[in-house]
Amino acid sequence: xxxxxxxxxxxxxxxxxxxxxxxxxxxxxxxxxxxxxxxxxxxxxxxxxxxxxxxxxxxxxxxxxxxxxxxxxxxxxxxxxxxxxxxxxxxxxxxxxxxxxxxxxxxxxxxxxxxxxxxxxxxxxxxxxxxxxxxxxxxxxxxxxxxxxxx
Amino acid sequence: xxxxxxxxxxxxxxxxxxxxxxxxxxxxxxxxxxxxxxxxxxxxxxxxxxxxxxxxxxxxxxxxxxxxxxxxxxxxxxxxxxxxxxxxxxxxxxxxxxxxxxxxxxxxxxxxxxxxxxxxxxxxxxxxxxxxxxxxxxxxxxxxxxxxxxxxxxxxxxxxxxxxxxxxxxxxxxxxxxxxxxxxxxxxxxxxxxxxxxxxxxxxxxxxxxxxxxxxxxxxxxxxxxxxxxxxxxxxxxxxxxxxxxxxxxxxxxxxxxxxxxxxxxxxxxxxxxxxxxxxxxxxxxxxxxxxxxxxxxxxxxxxxxxxxxxxxxxxxxxxxxxxxxxxxxxxxxxxxxxxxxxxxxxxxxxxxxxxxxxxxxxxxxxxxxxxxxxxxxxxxxxxxxxxxxxxxxxxxx
Numbered sequence: 001x002x003x004x005x006x007x008x009x010x011x012x013x014x015x016x017x018x019x020x021x022x023x024x025x026x027x028x029x030x031x032x033x034x035x036x037x038x039x040x041x042x043x044x045x046x047x048x049x050x051x052x053x054x055x056x057x058x059x060x061x062x063x064x065x066x067x068x069x070x071x072x073x074x075x076x077x078x079x080x081x082x083x084x085x086x087x088x089x090x091x092x093x094x095x096x097x098x099x100x101x102x103x104x105x106x107x108x109x110x111x112x113x114x115x116x117x118x119x120x121x122x123x124x125x126x127x128x129x130x131x132x133x134x135x136x137x138x139x140x141x142x143x144x145x146x147x148x149x150x151x
Numbered sequence: 152x153x154x155x156x157x158x159x160x161x162x163x164x165x166x167x168x169x170x171x172x173x174x175x176x177x178x179x180x181x182x183x184x185x186x187x188x189x190x191x192x193x194x195x196x197x198x199x200x201x202x203x204x205x206x207x208x209x210x211x212x213x214x215x216x217x218x219x220x221x222x223x224x225x226x227x228x229x230x231x232x233x234x235x236x237x238x239x240x241x242x243x244x245x246x247x248x249x250x251x252x253x254x255x256x257x258x259x260x261x262x263x264x265x266x267x268x269x270x271x272x273x274x275x276x277x278x279x280x281x282x283x284x285x286x287x288x289x290x291x292x293x294x295x296x297x298x299x300x301x302x303x304x305x306x307x308x309x310x311x312x313x314x315x316x317x318x319x320x321x322x323x324x325x326x327x328x329x330x331x332x333x334x335x336x337x338x339x340x341x342x343x344x345x346x347x348x349x350x351x352x353x354x355x356x357x358x359x360x361x362x363x364x365x366x367x368x369x370x371x372x373x374x375x376x377x378x379x380x381x382x383x384x385x386x387x388x389x390x391x392x393x394x395x396x397x398x399x400x401x402x403x404x405x406x407x408x409x410x411x412x413x414x415x416x417x418x419x420x421x422x423x424x425x426x427x428x429x430x431x432x433x434x435x436x437x438x439x440x441x442x443x444x445x446x447x448x449x450x451x452x453x454x455x456x457x458x459x460x461x462x463x464x465x466x467x468x469x470x471x472x473x474x475x476x477x478x479x480x481x482x483x484x485x486x487x488x489x490x491x492x493x494x495x496x497x498x499x500x501x502x503x504x505x506x507x508x509x510x511x512x513x514x515x516x517x518x519x520x521x522x523x524x525x526x527x528x529x530x531x532x533x534x535x536x537x538x539x540x541x542x543x544x545x546x547x548x549x
Contacts, residue, residue, distance in 0.1 A: 013508070020507040024191040031196040 046104040046119035049097050051140040060141070061116035064092040068108035068117050076101045077108060097140055099125050100133035163258045170247050170258075178397040179209025185502045192506035203447055203457040206464075219386035224287060227383065231285035236384065236391035239278030242271045243398030250405045251325045253415045253486030264325035265313065265410070268402060269306075272361065275399060276302045279363075279370065282392070283380035294379025297513065298363060298370035304520035305360040305367075308353055311528035315350035315535045316410040319343065329414030336421035340411040343538045349531040351411045355500075357524055358403040360516070362396065364501055366508035369516055404497040405490075412493050415486030429485045430476055436492075437472030441465050 006012065032039050041047070052061045064081035076098040081090045109118050124144050127133045155161065183198065183205065190197030198205030223232055249264040251257045261267060276299060283295020319339050320328040332339055340351040360367035371379030381392045408414060417432075419425050444465035451457040474480050475488070511519070 016507050017503060020192045020503065023194060024188070026191075028194045029191075029196055030194045033196070033199060 041121045041123060043121075045121050045123070046106050046109075048120050048122035048125055048144050049099070049102070049108075049135070049140060050118050050120045050122075050143050051095060051137065052116050052118055053141055060092055060137075061114050062092045062095065063114055063116070064090045065113060067111045067113065071107045071111040073105065073107065074098075074101045074103065092137070095137040095140060097135045098133065099135055100130060166252075166256060166258050167248075171244065174244070174247070174398065174401075175213075175394060176209070178394055179213060181397055181400075181498060182212070182393075183209050184498075185505075188499070188502045189506050203451050203454075203461050206460065213390075216386055216390040221386050221388070222383075224383050226287040228285040228287065231281050232383075233388075235278050235282030235285055236388045236395070237278075238281065239275050239395035240391045240398070242275040242278065243395040243402065246271045246398070246402040249325050250402065251329055251409060251414055252490055253484070255483075256487055257326065260324055260326040262322070262324045262327075265317065265323045265328075265406065268406060269310070269313075272399065272402070273302075273306065275395065278392075278395065279380045282384065286380075286383035288383050290376045290378070290382045291380050294370045294372075294376045294382070297376075298380060301363070301367065301369060301516060301520070302361060304517060305357040305524065308520060308524035308528045309357040309361055311525065311532050312350040312354035312357065313406070313410065315347065315528075315532045316354075318532075318535060318539060319347065320410065325409050325414075328410050329416060332413050333416055333420055338411065338413040338416075343535050343542075346531070346535055346538055347411070350528060350535065351407070353524055353528045353531065354407060354411070355497075357520075357528075358407060359501065359504060360520070362399045362403055362501075364400065365505035366510050367516060368510060369513055372510060374510075400498060400501060401494065404494045404501075407497055408490060408493040413489075415490040417485070417489050429481060432492075433475040433481075433485070433488050434472045437468050437475065441468030441472060444468055 053059065054061055062079075064079055066079050066081075069075070069077040069079050078094070078096045079092070080094045082093050083089070084091045104119060106119055109115075112118075120143065122144050125133070186208075187197040187205070198208040201208045201211045223229055246268045248258045249261055249267055251260070279298045280295045283291040283293075283298070286292070316328075316339055317323060319335075319342050320331045322328060322331060328339075335342070339347055341347065363370050369379075370376075371381065373379075376382070381389055384392060413420065417425075417428050419428075444461055447461040448458060448465055451461050475485070
């Protein structure tokens with residue numbers, strides 16, 4: 001009898017309608033308007049790599065120790081250096097980082113003894129060519145500069 | 152000049168022109184409202200990029216549809232392919248001729264008004280069937296066959312539900328129905344000690360099926376039939392089908408409003424001290440929408456065009472609300488307001504059903520139609536008839 005009444009009075013259908021009605025509240029809206037509003041990624045997110053430079057002198061922090069290239073499971077970091085005869089120190093010449101093969105494990109930033117290499121929270125790594133995914137020293141120092149489509 | 156003003160068909164011709172010119176735009180905004188409301192149900196935003204909050208999306212859609220390449224499949228029957236959407240649209244829009252939009256805003260008040268609309272909606276089905284057949288495509292043909300079977304089935308239930316209403320109203324004239332509700336001082340949905348709720352419910356359900364809307368949108372079930380009867384249509388012809396669908400929705404909702412929900416009468420039309428509803432409800436509604444637009448003005452304050460549009464909208468909403476507070480203006484347009492408000496509520500329900508219920512299987516659809524809807528409608532007709540006899544005729548119905 002109870003079941004019959006439920007069917008006749010369309011109780012289940014009305015419950016369903018109530019569920020959808022409640023979801024209209026704007027606070028539930030989940031959509032991000034991506035290029036206009038950038039999403040907040042988590043603090044521990046590992047994204048685009050960056051070679052840090054000294055904030056005052058503008059010189060690179062990298063000492064070209066090659067530890068990051070050695071620890072990288074994908075062997076995607078290539079560091080070349082040159083010995084400066086005057087200061088008798090190794091100086092960084094080129095640093096390439098192939099982001100297309102990177103799995104963002106973060107071992108390189110752990111291995112770095114001077115906190116020069118860092119995986120940042122930038123996530124816009126797309127590129128039109130495979131070559132574009134291989135970042136050189138300048139690109140690593142500047143970080144990705146995504147185009148702004150919206151004023 | 153006087154000769155023009157004395158022309159007896161001046162008002163009908165003017166109203167016809169206004170409806171034909173304005174209704175495509177209205178359909179555009181119903182579609183926008185549908186997309187926005189569905190987006191809300193699905194915790195999305197919906198159109199947001201064309202105009203503030205997607206407000207100009209219908210215009211962009213219209214331009215896109217109008218400049219699209221007009222494709223007629225080579226294997227199709229060209230003349231019928233051309234005729235079918237025209238037939239659907241013409242019948243859909245002709246039905247507006249007898250809708251009582253207000254006490255004085257109507258094109259014609261014929262004594263067979265409801266019959267006229269039902270006849271036109273039956274011819275409208277022909278547009279769908281011809282379109283599906285002329286496309287010479289399996290999907291279209293299947294969609295057309297389904298729509299024919301579905302509409303014929305549900306028209307029976309809808310007819311019986313309407314007969315119950317006609318019994319209480321005692322007239323087929325659309326204006327006459329509203330007049331009867333004014334005279335008997337009750338909306339017919341609550342008439343006969345509440346028993347008229349049954350035919351009203353049957354009508355509400357079969358109206359959804361009649362207009363091919365979800366959950367009864369079997370004729371255009373996209374997961375099975377691509378797009379059903381309009382699979383092969385594109386551009387302007389497709390938009391004609393769309394226009395016809397929304398015109399039918401509007402007409403069917405208008406019948407529900409006219410016959411069951413008091414037409415252009417305010418709620419509780421017989422209670423004199425509730426006359427303030429005529430002023431407070433429209434003013435409050437428009438002021439509320441205006442306040443919402445004002446929030447948009449703030450949001451788009453750094454964008455010159457969008458901000459300007461929002462300012463104009465806000466101004467228009469507050470002006471509309473204020474105009475309802477002037478007694479002479481109010482007296483002229485309050486009927487239209489109540490009618491359109493009720494139709495809008497029913498159209499919202501259409502979207503609500505679409506956002507909630509999954510589509511029926513075809514055998515379920517037929518079973519609901521033939522085994523539940525039609526017997527319930529016939530039973531309700533008999534019961535309501537006996538109740539009216541017992542209450543000694545339609546004139547003294549509680």
